[in-house]
Amino acid sequence: MDGDNVITIEGVRKAFGGERVLQGVDLRVPRGRVTTVLGKSGAGKSVLMKCVAGLVCPDAGKITVNGEVFGPGRSRIPPKLSYMFQNNALLDGMTAYENVALPLLERTRLRRREVRRRVGELFARLDLEGVDEKYPSQLSGGMQKRVALARSLAMDPEIILFDEPTTGLDPLRKVSVFNMIERYQRQFGFTAVLVSHDLPDSLFISDKVAVLDGGRIGFEGAPVDLQAARPEIRATFLQSVEDLRNEVVGLPRAVENEVTAPRLELRFEAAGARRHGESGASPNLRAALVIRAFRRALPHGWRLAAAGPWAVAAVGAEGDEAEPAAVAEAVAAVCRETVASRPVWTASARLHANPGTPAELTFDIPFSEYSHEQAED
Amino acid sequence: MFLDRTGRRCLGAVDATGRAALLGVQSVVLFFVRGFSLPRLVERIYEIGVRTTPLILLVGLFTGMVLGLQGYYTLVRFGSEGLLGPAVALTLIRELGPVLTAIMVVGQAGSAMAAELGIQRNSEQIDALEIMGIETRAFLIGPRLVAALICFPILTAFFDIIGILGGYVTGVTILGLQHGVYWSNLIDAVQWSDVRGGFIKSLVFGFLVILICCFQGYFTHLQKRYFGARGVSYSATQAVVISCVVILAADYLITSFLI
Numbered sequence A: 001m002d003g004d005n006v007i008t009i010e011g012v013r014k015a016f017g018g019e020r021v022l023q024g025v026d027l028r029v030p031r032g033r034v035t036t037v038l039g040k041s042g043a044g045k046s047v048l049m050k051c052v053a054g055l056v057c058p059d060a061g062k063i064t065v066n067g068e069v070f071g072p073g074r075s076r077i078p079p080k081l082s083y084m085f086q087n088n089a090l091l092d093g094m095t096a097y098e099n100v101a102l103p104l105l106e107r108t109r110l111r112r113r114e115v116r117r118r119v120g121e122l123f124a125r126l127d128l129e130g131v132d133e134k135y136p137s138q139l140s141g142g143m144q145k146r147v148a149l150a151r152s153l154a155m156d157p158e159i160i161l162f163d164e165p166t167t168g169l170d171p172l173r174k175v176s177v178f179n180m181i182e183r184y185q186r187q188f189g190f191t192a193v194l195v196s197h198d199l200p201d202s203l204f205i206s207d208k209v210a211v212l213d214g215g216r217i218g219f220e221g222a223p224v225d226l227q228a229a230r231p232e233i234r235a236t237f238l239q240s241v242e243d244l245r246n247e248v249v250g251l252p253r254a255v256e257n258e259v260t261a262p263r264l265e266l267r268f269e270a271a272g273a274r275r276h277g278e279s280g281a282s283p284n285l286r287a288a289l290v291i292r293a294f295r296r297a298l299p300h301g302w303r304l305a306a307a308g309p310w311a312v313a314a315v316g317a318e319g320d321e322a323e324p325a326a327v328a329e330a331v332a333a334v335c336r337e338t339v340a341s342r343p344v345w346t347a348s349a350r351l352h353a354n355p356g357t358p359a360e361l362t363f364d365i366p367f368s369e370y371s372h373e374q375a376e377d
Numbered sequence B: 001m002f003l004d005r006t007g008r009r010c011l012g013a014v015d016a017t018g019r020a021a022l023l024g025v026q027s028v029v030l031f032f033v034r035g036f037s038l039p040r041l042v043e044r045i046y047e048i049g050v051r052t053t054p055l056i057l058l059v060g061l062f063t064g065m066v067l068g069l070q071g072y073y074t075l076v077r078f079g080s081e082g083l084l085g086p087a088v089a090l091t092l093i094r095e096l097g098p099v100l101t102a103i104m105v106v107g108q109a110g111s112a113m114a115a116e117l118g119i120q121r122n123s124e125q126i127d128a129l130e131i132m133g134i135e136t137r138a139f140l141i142g143p144r145l146v147a148a149l150i151c152f153p154i155l156t157a158f159f160d161i162i163g164i165l166g167g168y169v170t171g172v173t174i175l176g177l178q179h180g181v182y183w184s185n186l187i188d189a190v191q192w193s194d195v196r197g198g199f200i201k202s203l204v205f206g207f208l209v210i211l212i213c214c215f216q217g218y219f220t221h222l223q224k225r226y227f228g229a230r231g232v233s234y235s236a237t238q239a240v241v242i243s244c245v246v247i248l249a250a251d252y253l254i255t256s257f258l259i
């Protein structure tokens, strides 16, 4: 199994002056999967990413990328690795096109016409048509992110490190960035390492989660297992959820006492998810797709909120006269339809209308029994 | 205590000098070996040479005119105002041309360069280039240094020529010196070695000041005094101050060798 880890981090330490940021980090990143590193702000997540990328030189420890050892001493940038910086780090004196074409022009012997074709193809895939001649400062935040992603993808990397790809974006953009990462990860098959404190959204696309706490990895495993982690790790994790709540632009938390407004809650049943976590197929992608269907099916005026690591809630408009049962029925129908049209579901989900009230209704989303692997074959 | 601090500063300066020299040599070599690009060089020639030309011409003209004025009133006391041409030309070609050109380019292009590189460093653009596998010294600094070597002698020549014309305007047109006297004495007095000296100075100054500006910007993250936007502005200011001091110090050294 160890051969399938594309990045292995062993005992990595890094201090800045007297400040010991990383104190022996061990982490394995499985090939072709999405791994998310969680941690409080200032925990050293970016430093860890930069150690892997060869931008920061660790004081001690060993980092193996694709079987090649990048130890302490002179740092080097591993080949076939891309890094999407938190602030995009697009070259601001160049147009979007030039930014993405730059690595191709500088690092390959491709002809200009071929470069133009490839960049055009990437732009088409990332819905970036018409921005070629614009400078980064003339683009919206989400577009800049997509240009940065295009630049990361340009060289066909095997590994992409995403440092907080969604921080500072509004909720809709966040969702679209996560969708984008998930979609292209599946499409291109690269290994993704994600630093994020956007919970639960980031977990829906993750195959593996690691919690960085006190300079060490305190938890490493499948997202569903987080609930069973050590109390202090769970606390870190919940702290991140708190951070999410405190973030002005984040998803609003479901407001518990909003009794007058109808409310729907989509819960992923951990047991079902875990069962398939064991069988090797990740439930997260499916969860993400169901959530998207859920979002789309909501009537106008409803807003989406986080309700915990494995649940999203939607709260109706204040004083909404719509019959909650009818809305729930309609939403459940759309979710079921999505599930039926993509028979790759293995996790189970349950839709609750007006949870916790006497008027509670439950709808099961009957996930197909096909496993991920079977559907791919 | 005082000695300790002074010693530390001196060591810091020696260390920085060494690193800057290394950066300069590596950048130029890597530019030719790993990342030569004519468009990038042309872009830097435009930045360092073309965009600064109007300023150089303006400053050169006024410098020449002032030299003409001062020179005339000094020389006339000794009855040797006929030597105005050589006085203006030699002062410009040997000293003021290279020195003032370098200072003007630092003011116009060098500080901007330090700020640009500093911002690129702080916003991780330089790291992003590294991740793409692009040799940043060859990409960012090499072309600027080569452009400096190309542009400084030419700019200095512009400065000298327009300065000599400025001296002519004051001496001949305004103060009534004879046209032929100004030119013939000038042509007789200026030696080829004077021109060569000025040329060497312009090459050295150009390389040094652009290197200092690039060094300050490229390594802005290593200075410990200020961070962020303050850090970048500090680096840009330092680039200008250090450049000016280095120009004058190097001028003294080169002159003492050449004489």
Ligand SMILES: Nc1ncnc2c1ncn2[C@@H]1O[C@H](COP(=O)(O)OP(=O)(O)O)[C@@H](O)[C@H]1O
Pocket (backbone or CB within 6 Å): A016, A021, A039, A040, A041, A042, A043, A044, A045, A046, A047, A048
């Ligand atoms: N280049 C640096 N120099 C000094 N300290 C640094 C540097 N980079 C990061 N740090 C310190 O390391 C700690 C972790 O930073 P970082 O990895 O950016 O946190 P985060 O987990 O939020 O990404 C911070 O306390 C920061 O002060």
Ligand SMILES: [Mg+2]
Pocket (backbone or CB within 6 Å): A045, A046, A047, A086, A163, A164
């Ligand atoms: Mg960070």
